[in-house]
Amino acid sequence: MAIGYMDVRVPKEKLARLKHEMDTASGPKKFGRYKAWLHFANLNMWQAQGHHFHYLTEVGDVKKLICTCGIYLVNGDQPEAAAISSSVIMKLSEFVLDRVQTVK
Secondary structure, eight states: OEEEEOOOOOOHHHHHHHHHHHHHOOTHHHHHHHHHHHHHHHHHHHHHHTOOOEEEEEETTEEEEEETTSEEEEOTTOGGGOOOOHHHHHHHTTSOOOGGGGTO
16 A cells, blocks of 8 residues: 655646636537536635545556545555554544545
8 A cells, every 4th residue: 555645736727728618619518628627626626625535546557546635545456445544543533523534
């Protein structure tokens, strides 16, 4: 298992470029461009608000679980099988967390 950090901030230039592509597209392509812009606009907003959630991505042939803060986890061929260790769960027992927050 490998844990690391990568910069996953959404550059303002990328949001502006995606918005421009959306505005200039026509027909069915406009909806596709909107969905691309919306994905990154939401990610940018959630990062600014300090939300943490993971998403699965592939970099080359390696699958990674990446948090919106940039921490990533690589767990062999099955990153989705990663779980928080029991010692960390014990430390988190003081906090009131939703079950989904303690799954990964």
